[in-house]
Amino acid sequence: MSQVSNPSATAVTEARSTTAPLIEVKSASRAFKLGNEDVYAVKNVSMNIHRQSFVTLVGRSGSGKTTLLNMLAGLDHPTEGQILFEGKDMATLSEKEVIQMRRKRIGVVFQSFALLPLLSAYENVELPLRIAGLSARERSQRTEEALEMVGLTRRAKHRPFELSGGEQQRISIARAVGIKPDIILADEPTGELDSSNAGHIFGLFQEMSHDRGMTIVATTHDRTLLDMADHIYEISDGVLAPRAAGGHEHDALFKKPTGH
Numbered sequence: 001m002s003q004v005s006n007p008s009a010t011a012v013t014e015a016r017s018t019t020a021p022l023i024e025v026k027s028a029s030r031a032f033k034l035g036n037e038d039v040y041a042v043k044n045v046s047m048n049i050h051r052q053s054f055v056t057l058v059g060r061s062g063s064g065k066t067t068l069l070n071m072l073a074g075l076d077h078p079t080e081g082q083i084l085f086e087g088k089d090m091a092t093l094s095e096k097e098v099i100q101m102r103r104k105r106i107g108v109v110f111q112s113f114a115l116l117p118l119l120s121a122y123e124n125v126e127l128p129l130r131i132a133g134l135s136a137r138e139r140s141q142r143t144e145e146a147l148e149m150v151g152l153t154r155r156a157k158h159r160p161f162e163l164s165g166g167e168q169q170r171i172s173i174a175r176a177v178g179i180k181p182d183i184i185l186a187d188e189p190t191g192e193l194d195s196s197n198a199g200h201i202f203g204l205f206q207e208m209s210h211d212r213g214m215t216i217v218a219t220t221h222d223r224t225l226l227d228m229a230d231h232i233y234e235i236s237d238g239v240l241a242p243r244a245a246g247g248h249e250h251d252a253l254f255k256k257p258t259g260h
């Protein structure tokens with residue numbers, strides 16, 4: 001397994017890692033047929049995702065980030081190996097069960113925000129709660145909570161075009177948070193943001209996992225954001241490997257914390 005811990009967060013994460021992982025990726029590969037050949041987008045990946053941790057997957061374009069994230073979301077399945085969600089192989093879930101998972105247990109955030117332009121920020125956040133069949137009271141409570149969490153209560157009535165890119169992404173995070181999912185999967189959530197807004201989004205993820213106990217997996221190709229995560233996985237040509245870091249820094253990442 002290839003897992004690198006951020007030293008500042010290691011003590012907390014180790015304490016949590018005694019419990020069973022939320023998601024176990026077991027020797028998972030995803031091959032696509034190209035003519036007669038199998039092209040592997042993800043190759044023999046194994047990783048555990050523990051509750052209340054913030055995990056980043058870093059890799060260049062075409063390295064397999066989206067393919068892996070889609071499999072974690074149950075939108076796609078490995079051609080070899082397994083992905084277990086609370087011990088259950090996601091490939092064995094019925095279509096109905098997958099839809100239920102997406103409605104209630106797995107929140108997804110996209111690079112392009114995917115907000116509905118004619119709805120206000122509030123309505124965008126509330127929509128999945130309507131789809132999930134929540135009462136009006138529960139919907140308004142959760143929507144207000146989620147907007148507050150991303151610091152956009154005062155922008156509730158704005159429509160997406162009246163918000164900055166960073167604000168739109170925070171609304172799309174609030175939308176994913178509203179359903180109170182077990183895990184939030186974010187595919188390049190900072191891809192369209194400047195470095196300052198990108199830092200804010202990763203800071204928000206850090207706070208969400210550390211202060212609110214959420215589990216978050218975010219992909220990025222921006223290495224400046226990595227230190228904010230509890231666990232950093234580097235993916236290259238579909239293969240998961242420890243984050244490449246020069247010399248001593250690399251060793252330091254593997255050191256166990258002392259004095260705890």
Ligand SMILES: Nc1ncnc2c1ncn2[C@@H]1O[C@H](COP(=O)(O)OP(=O)(O)OP(=O)(O)O)[C@@H](O)[C@H]1O
Nearest residue numbers: 032040041059060061062063064065066067068221
């Ligand atoms: N449906 C598909 N059919 C064939 N090949 C695919 C398919 N989806 C992805 N691939 C290939 O798998 C590899 C990984 O793609 P993936 O989208 O996971 O990369 P990525 O890391 O998300 O890239 P980016 O940073 O550009 O979003 C690429 O070489 C891609 O061409």
Ligand SMILES: [Mg+2]
Nearest residue numbers: 065066067187
């Ligand atoms: Mg991608």
